[in-house]
Amino acid sequence: MSRHYASIAFTPAVRSVQDEHGSATFYGRKADAGAAAPGPDRLTDDERDYLAERDHFYLASVGETGWPYVQFRGGPPGFVKVLDDHSIGWADFRGNLQYISTGNMGGEQRVALIFLDYAHTRRLKVFGRARIVTAPQDPELVASMTDPTYDARVERAVVVDVAAYDWNCPQHITPRYTLAELEGALEPMRRRLAALEAENAELRAGRT
Numbered sequence: 001m002s003r004h005y006a007s008i009a010f011t012p013a014v015r016s017v018q019d020e021h022g023s024a025t026f027y028g029r030k031a032d033a034g035a036a037a038p039g040p041d042r043l044t045d046d047e048r049d050y051l052a053e054r055d056h057f058y059l060a061s062v063g064e065t066g067w068p069y070v071q072f073r074g075g076p077p078g079f080v081k082v083l084d085d086h087s088i089g090w091a092d093f094r095g096n097l098q099y100i101s102t103g104n105m106g107g108e109q110r111v112a113l114i115f116l117d118y119a120h121t122r123r124l125k126v127f128g129r130a131r132i133v134t135a136p137q138d139p140e141l142v143a144s145m146t147d148p149t150y151d152a153r154v155e156r157a158v159v160v161d162v163a164a165y166d167w168n169c170p171q172h173i174t175p176r177y178t179l180a181e182l183e184g185a186l187e188p189m190r191r192r193l194a195a196l197e198a199e200n201a202e203l204r205a206g207r208t
Contacts, residue, residue, distance in 0.1 A: 004164035006030035061104035
Protein backbone atom coordinates (compact mmCIF):
# COMPACT_ATOMS: atom_id res chain seq x y z
CA MET A 1 0.00 0.00 0.00
CA SER A 2 1.34 3.41 -0.94
CA ARG A 3 1.69 6.05 1.73
CA HIS A 4 -0.52 8.47 -0.20
CA TYR A 5 -3.28 5.89 -0.45
CA ALA A 6 -3.18 5.39 3.31
CA SER A 7 -3.28 9.12 4.00
CA ILE A 8 -6.47 9.43 1.90
CA ALA A 9 -8.26 6.26 3.00
CA PHE A 10 -7.41 6.26 6.69
CA THR A 11 -9.63 9.04 8.01
CA PRO A 12 -9.97 9.66 11.77
CA ALA A 13 -13.06 7.42 11.86
CA VAL A 14 -11.20 4.65 10.05
CA ARG A 15 -8.20 4.94 12.34
CA SER A 16 -10.50 4.72 15.34
CA VAL A 17 -11.80 1.36 14.13
CA GLN A 18 -8.24 0.23 13.37
CA ASP A 19 -7.35 1.11 16.93
CA GLU A 20 -10.19 -1.06 18.22
CA HIS A 21 -8.89 -4.02 16.23
CA GLY A 22 -5.17 -3.56 16.87
CA SER A 23 -3.99 -2.43 13.43
CA ALA A 24 -3.75 1.32 14.07
CA THR A 25 -0.03 1.36 14.82
CA PHE A 26 0.94 -0.48 11.64
CA TYR A 27 -1.34 1.45 9.31
CA GLY A 28 -0.97 4.74 11.14
CA ARG A 29 2.70 4.96 10.18
CA LYS A 30 1.76 4.67 6.50
CA ALA A 31 -0.91 7.35 6.77
CA ASP A 32 1.38 9.76 8.61
CA ALA A 33 4.20 9.21 6.12
CA GLY A 34 1.82 9.74 3.19
CA ALA A 35 0.54 13.02 4.57
CA ALA A 36 4.12 14.29 4.82
CA ALA A 37 5.34 13.00 1.44
CA PRO A 38 5.24 15.36 -1.56
CA GLY A 39 3.15 14.82 -4.68
CA PRO A 40 0.74 12.08 -5.84
CA ASP A 41 1.68 8.47 -6.51
CA ARG A 42 3.56 7.86 -9.75
CA LEU A 43 2.36 5.14 -12.10
CA THR A 44 5.04 2.58 -12.99
CA ASP A 45 5.44 -0.05 -15.70
CA ASP A 46 3.61 -2.51 -13.44
CA GLU A 47 0.45 -0.41 -13.54
CA ARG A 48 0.84 0.29 -17.27
CA ASP A 49 1.15 -3.40 -18.11
CA TYR A 50 -1.73 -4.36 -15.85
CA LEU A 51 -4.13 -1.76 -17.25
CA ALA A 52 -3.16 -2.65 -20.82
CA GLU A 53 -4.78 -6.07 -20.27
CA ARG A 54 -7.95 -4.99 -18.47
CA ASP A 55 -11.28 -4.96 -20.28
CA HIS A 56 -13.39 -3.57 -17.44
CA PHE A 57 -13.34 -1.75 -14.12
CA TYR A 58 -15.68 -0.37 -11.46
CA LEU A 59 -16.04 3.38 -11.01
CA ALA A 60 -17.33 5.01 -7.82
CA SER A 61 -18.49 8.62 -7.85
CA VAL A 62 -20.49 10.79 -5.45
CA GLY A 63 -23.58 12.85 -6.30
CA GLU A 64 -24.77 16.17 -4.92
CA THR A 65 -26.93 14.40 -2.32
CA GLY A 66 -23.87 12.66 -0.91
CA TRP A 67 -24.90 9.21 -2.11
CA PRO A 68 -22.13 7.13 -3.71
CA TYR A 69 -22.74 5.48 -7.07
CA VAL A 70 -20.81 2.52 -8.48
CA GLN A 71 -20.79 1.92 -12.24
CA PHE A 72 -19.34 -0.88 -14.35
CA ARG A 73 -17.22 0.29 -17.27
CA GLY A 74 -16.16 -2.12 -20.02
CA GLY A 75 -14.43 -2.09 -23.37
CA PRO A 76 -11.74 -3.83 -25.38
CA PRO A 77 -8.59 -4.88 -23.48
CA GLY A 78 -6.45 -1.81 -22.84
CA PHE A 79 -9.26 0.71 -23.36
CA VAL A 80 -8.07 2.46 -20.21
CA LYS A 81 -4.94 4.34 -21.27
CA VAL A 82 -2.03 5.46 -19.11
CA LEU A 83 -1.54 9.01 -20.38
CA ASP A 84 1.52 9.85 -18.30
CA ASP A 85 3.04 9.04 -14.91
CA HIS A 86 0.11 10.59 -13.06
CA SER A 87 -3.01 10.22 -15.18
CA ILE A 88 -5.18 7.64 -16.91
CA GLY A 89 -8.12 8.01 -19.27
CA TRP A 90 -10.67 6.17 -21.34
CA ALA A 91 -13.25 6.68 -24.05
CA ASP A 92 -16.71 6.94 -22.49
CA PHE A 93 -19.20 4.96 -24.56
CA ARG A 94 -22.88 5.66 -24.98
CA GLY A 95 -24.90 3.52 -22.58
CA ASN A 96 -28.39 3.72 -21.09
CA LEU A 97 -28.51 7.55 -21.28
CA GLN A 98 -28.84 7.98 -17.50
CA TYR A 99 -25.48 9.83 -17.23
CA ILE A 100 -25.26 9.37 -13.46
CA SER A 101 -21.48 8.95 -13.32
CA THR A 102 -20.97 11.72 -15.88
CA GLY A 103 -23.15 14.12 -13.91
CA ASN A 104 -21.50 13.20 -10.63
CA MET A 105 -18.00 13.74 -12.00
CA GLY A 106 -19.04 17.12 -13.38
CA GLY A 107 -19.69 18.24 -9.82
CA GLU A 108 -17.51 16.23 -7.43
CA GLN A 109 -14.30 15.24 -9.20
CA ARG A 110 -13.08 12.76 -6.61
CA VAL A 111 -13.55 9.17 -7.72
CA ALA A 112 -12.39 5.68 -6.82
CA LEU A 113 -11.72 2.87 -9.30
CA ILE A 114 -11.15 -0.86 -8.90
CA PHE A 115 -9.50 -2.91 -11.66
CA LEU A 116 -9.87 -6.67 -11.20
CA ASP A 117 -7.99 -9.54 -12.78
CA TYR A 118 -10.16 -12.48 -11.75
CA ALA A 119 -8.03 -15.11 -13.46
CA HIS A 120 -4.94 -14.21 -11.41
CA THR A 121 -6.80 -12.87 -8.33
CA ARG A 122 -5.25 -9.40 -8.50
CA ARG A 123 -6.83 -6.00 -7.99
CA LEU A 124 -5.66 -2.44 -8.30
CA LYS A 125 -7.49 0.34 -6.46
CA VAL A 126 -7.14 3.98 -7.50
CA PHE A 127 -8.08 7.32 -5.95
CA GLY A 128 -8.17 10.27 -8.32
CA ARG A 129 -9.88 13.36 -9.65
CA ALA A 130 -11.86 12.97 -12.86
CA ARG A 131 -12.58 15.47 -15.59
CA ILE A 132 -14.77 15.19 -18.64
CA VAL A 133 -13.23 16.01 -22.03
CA THR A 134 -15.40 16.30 -25.15
CA ALA A 135 -14.29 16.10 -28.78
CA PRO A 136 -14.82 19.85 -29.39
CA GLN A 137 -12.61 20.59 -26.36
CA ASP A 138 -9.75 18.26 -27.32
CA PRO A 139 -10.35 16.25 -30.51
CA GLU A 140 -6.85 14.73 -30.51
CA LEU A 141 -7.21 13.39 -26.97
CA VAL A 142 -10.61 11.85 -27.62
CA ALA A 143 -9.37 10.35 -30.90
CA SER A 144 -6.34 8.83 -29.16
CA MET A 145 -8.65 6.93 -26.81
CA THR A 146 -11.02 5.71 -29.52
CA ASP A 147 -10.65 2.18 -30.88
CA PRO A 148 -12.19 2.17 -34.39
CA THR A 149 -12.48 -1.62 -34.31
CA TYR A 150 -14.72 -1.57 -31.23
CA ASP A 151 -18.44 -1.28 -31.90
CA ALA A 152 -19.47 1.58 -29.62
CA ARG A 153 -20.30 5.25 -29.87
CA VAL A 154 -17.78 7.44 -28.04
CA GLU A 155 -19.50 10.40 -26.39
CA ARG A 156 -16.57 11.84 -24.47
CA ALA A 157 -13.30 10.99 -22.78
CA VAL A 158 -12.69 10.81 -19.06
CA VAL A 159 -9.28 11.71 -17.65
CA VAL A 160 -8.39 10.84 -14.06
CA ASP A 161 -5.49 12.53 -12.34
CA VAL A 162 -4.28 9.77 -10.05
CA ALA A 163 -3.80 10.78 -6.42
CA ALA A 164 -2.93 7.34 -5.05
CA TYR A 165 -3.26 3.65 -5.77
CA ASP A 166 -2.98 0.36 -3.94
CA TRP A 167 -2.38 -3.21 -5.05
CA ASN A 168 -4.88 -4.91 -2.78
CA CYS A 169 -4.61 -8.40 -1.29
CA PRO A 170 -6.11 -11.30 -3.31
CA GLN A 171 -8.23 -12.70 -0.49
CA HIS A 172 -11.78 -13.74 -1.40
CA ILE A 173 -11.43 -13.05 -5.14
CA THR A 174 -13.08 -16.02 -6.83
CA PRO A 175 -11.10 -16.94 -9.96
CA ARG A 176 -13.12 -16.41 -13.13
CA TYR A 177 -12.02 -16.74 -16.73
CA THR A 178 -12.96 -15.11 -20.01
CA LEU A 179 -13.65 -17.16 -23.12
CA ALA A 180 -10.30 -16.05 -24.53
CA GLU A 181 -8.49 -17.21 -21.39
CA LEU A 182 -10.29 -20.56 -21.48
CA GLU A 183 -9.47 -21.02 -25.15
CA GLY A 184 -5.77 -20.93 -24.37
CA ALA A 185 -6.16 -23.75 -21.84
CA LEU A 186 -8.60 -25.82 -23.87
CA GLU A 187 -6.82 -25.73 -27.23
CA PRO A 188 -4.12 -28.31 -26.30
CA MET A 189 -6.89 -30.61 -25.03
CA ARG A 190 -8.80 -30.20 -28.30
CA ARG A 191 -5.71 -31.05 -30.32
CA ARG A 192 -5.06 -34.12 -28.17
CA LEU A 193 -8.70 -35.21 -28.51
CA ALA A 194 -8.58 -34.78 -32.29
CA ALA A 195 -5.39 -36.88 -32.45
CA LEU A 196 -6.97 -39.64 -30.35
CA GLU A 197 -10.10 -39.62 -32.51
CA ALA A 198 -7.97 -39.91 -35.65
CA GLU A 199 -5.98 -42.75 -34.10
CA ASN A 200 -9.17 -44.51 -33.07
CA ALA A 201 -10.58 -44.14 -36.60
CA GLU A 202 -7.42 -45.70 -38.06
CA LEU A 203 -7.61 -48.63 -35.66
CA ARG A 204 -11.25 -49.24 -36.54
CA ALA A 205 -10.50 -49.03 -40.24
CA GLY A 206 -7.77 -51.65 -39.82
CA ARG A 207 -10.22 -54.13 -38.30
CA THR A 208 -12.58 -54.04 -41.26
